[in-house]
Amino acid sequence: MQDIVNRLLTRPSLQQAQMAGAAVRGAYHRDPKETLTSLASWSAHPENHVRIASGIAYGVIGQRNRDALAEILPFVERLANDTDDDVREHGAEAALERLWLAHTDAMWVTTEDWIGEKNDRIVQVVVSTIARITTSGKIGRPSLLRLFMERGLGILDQVTPGASASVVQTLARAVDAMGCMAPDVVTPHVLRWAKQDDPKVLALVLAIAKTPYGPLCAGLDLKSVQTRVRKIRQAAEADAAARVSRGDGQVEYMQVVASEFLIRQQSDHMPWAWIADPYRGCQLRCEFCNARTNSEWSDDGPGGFVRRVTSVQNAAEVLALELKQEHMQPRSENAICLGVTSDPYQPSEERLMVTREILKACLAAEHPVIIQTRQQLVLRDLDIIELLAMGDLVNVYVSMQTSVDGIRNKVELGSSSTAERLRTMRMLSSKSVPVGLLLSPIMPEITDDEALLDETLRCAADAGASWVTAEVLNLHGSARAKMRRFLGDFAPALLDRYRDIYTAGERIGAPDPAIVERLTTELIPALAEKHGLTDTSRMLTSGREKSACLIRT
Ligand code: SF4
Numbered sequence: 001m002q003d004i005v006n007r008l009l010t011r012p013s014l015q016q017a018q019m020a021g022a023a024v025r026g027a028y029h030r031d032p033k034e035t036l037t038s039l040a041s042w043s044a045h046p047e048n049h050v051r052i053a054s055g056i057a058y059g060v061i062g063q064r065n066r067d068a069l070a071e072i073l074p075f076v077e078r079l080a081n082d083t084d085d086d087v088r089e090h091g092a093e094a095a096l097e098r099l100w101l102a103h104t105d106a107m108w109v110t111t112e113d114w115i116g117e118k119n120d121r122i123v124q125v126v127v128s129t130i131a132r133i134t135t136s137g138k139i140g141r142p143s144l145l146r147l148f149m150e151r152g153l154g155i156l157d158q159v160t161p162g163a164s165a166s167v168v169q170t171l172a173r174a175v176d177a178m179g180c181m182a183p184d185v186v187t188p189h190v191l192r193w194a195k196q197d198d199p200k201v202l203a204l205v206l207a208i209a210k211t212p213y214g215p216l217c218a219g220l221d222l223k224s225v226q227t228r229v230r231k232i233r234q235a236a237e238a239d240a241a242a243r244v245s246r247g248d249g250q251v252e253y254m255q256v257v258a259s260e261f262l263i264r265q266q267s268d269h270m271p272w273a274w275i276a277d278p279y280r281g282c283q284l285r286c287e288f289c290n291a292r293t294n295s296e297w298s299d300d301g302p303g304g305f306v307r308r309v310t311s312v313q314n315a316a317e318v319l320a321l322e323l324k325q326e327h328m329q330p331r332s333e334n335a336i337c338l339g340v341t342s343d344p345y346q347p348s349e350e351r352l353m354v355t356r357e358i359l360k361a362c363l364a365a366e367h368p369v370i371i372q373t374r375q376q377l378v379l380r381d382l383d384i385i386e387l388l389a390m391g392d393l394v395n396v397y398v399s400m401q402t403s404v405d406g407i408r409n410k411v412e413l414g415s416s417s418t419a420e421r422l423r424t425m426r427m428l429s430s431k432s433v434p435v436g437l438l439l440s441p442i443m444p445e446i447t448d449d450e451a452l453l454d455e456t457l458r459c460a461a462d463a464g465a466s467w468v469t470a471e472v473l474n475l476h477g478s479a480r481a482k483m484r485r486f487l488g489d490f491a492p493a494l495l496d497r498y499r500d501i502y503t504a505g506e507r508i509g510a511p512d513p514a515i516v517e518r519l520t521t522e523l524i525p526a527l528a529e530k531h532g533l534t535d536t537s538r539m540l541t542s543g544r545e546k547s548a549c550l551i552r553t
Contacts, residue, residue, distance in 0.1 A: 018053075021094075024057035115158060356384070376424045
């Protein structure tokens with residue numbers, strides 16, 4: 001088995017991986033136990049062609065040996081959940097196809113069990129394999145093929161409600177493949193979906209209409225579907241607006257489709273050239289948040305910032321196109337930043353994974369990306385971030401205003417604790433990901449005490465941060481009134497002082513320049529020096545002065 005891997009590693013390619021996987025059949029006949037043990041390590045091998053080969057091998061072995069299924073299937077499921085698209089397509093789908101054709105009943109039970117978990121990657125592998133088998137010509141008898149398609153469409157029925165945007169696209173491609181082969185089997189299902197009121201099901205119908213099979217779907221009244229989608233969306237928006245104006249309710253999730261995604265950044269003090277925020281609105285509810293002013297300029301209204309989270313459904317697709325454009329060259333001067341007007345790892349990201357898809361697009365284009373977050377959820381994407389870091393294509397700024405929880409949890413109501421953020425820094429730096437501490441915002445008279453700052457920088461340095469970037473609190477728009485309300489409860493004695501500090505600045509909402517000067521030219525640089533937070537060798541700057549980017553104004 002080791003010889004097979006060594007050969008594959010000298011010439012890694014899809015063809016070699018397929019040959020390596022097929023060659024395992026002989027080894028399994030000689031020593032089944034030893035072969036399955038080796039395959040388990042192949043399925044977790046860092047080289048993706050070895051993982052692909054393990055999928056081929058599992059298919060080849062399982063196809064002939066039903067008794068081995070129980071041992072094989074957990075590893076095929078692992079491959080179906082692999083982060084690499086090629087491993088899922090050429091490894092997991094290839095294995096599933098063989099196993100499904102050989103042990104049809106057992107595989108229906110298994111795949112129905114897998115899709116119950118609602119894991120996007122696994123669902124996509126299952127759905128794509130159904131389409132692959134249907135169109136492969138490997139089920140010769142027409143009656144059996146129709147039965148297979150009927151049952152496959154039943155699986156599509158189960159996964160469509162609640163499907164993410166990327167799953168909807170996979171479903172549409174599968175329906176297209178099956179529909180072009182046998183429209184008489186598929187069309188009744190599509191017409192039934194078109195009568196439902198579930199927005200996800202209707203989104204699938206609209207996606208199907210754009211495929212080559214769309215015009216073959218006799219009786220599909222597209223206009224009526226579009227009208228119903230519009231009405232459902234309007235009703236949802238009206239309901240959200242009513243709840244926001246009543247001041248009650250949960251977070252409302254909205255999705256928009258964008259034709260442009262990147263926004264130009266002009267300031268010379270920011271290390272990025274482009275803003276690429278996956279969300280408008282932020283559930284983390286920081287008392288000092290200036291980004292909330294963005295929602296004052298939109299239909300969401302000031303309260304909507306924390307109650308309505310709008311995600312850009314097609315962010316990764318649009319970004320991938322934008323990154324190909326000439327003006328994005330040279331890449332080193334066009335770093336993009338996630339986390340300027342909202343946190344890219346706020347709770348909605350757990351489910352929607354827009355940020356994750358954006359990172360994948362950056363990795364595919366080898367484009368530099370800066371991530372700013374207060375959330376430990378960033379560690380979920382460590383697999384991609386690590387790969388970006390290998391090419392010096394990523395900086396992660398973990399934002400903290402202080403490491404003292406007694407203050408932090410009064411001003412930052414929904415973000416990760418100090419311990420979680422320090423653990424995040426530690427994990428990232430242990431994987432050689434360049435990490436900066438974003439000391440943001442320093443709140444005059446609250447977190448600008450020298451001892452507090454000293455302790456915060458010490459903790460960050462111990463956790464592996466390489467440099468520190470500082471930002472003193474600005475209070476624009478409604479952020480000012482919000483801060484007054486907060487101070488009224490938290491530190492009423494500071495109300496007058498804050499009025500003075502924020503009327504002495506040159507710009508509306510800017511703090512007294514004397515305070516900024518003391519912090520950014522004296523105290524923070526001295527403390528950074530003391531704790532060794534001065535290694536900016538891997539800092540991305542988009543061609544700007546590093547020293548300017550360390551102090552954001
Ligand atoms: S995490 Fe950032 S965007 Fe979100 S509320 Fe806090 S300051 Fe505002």
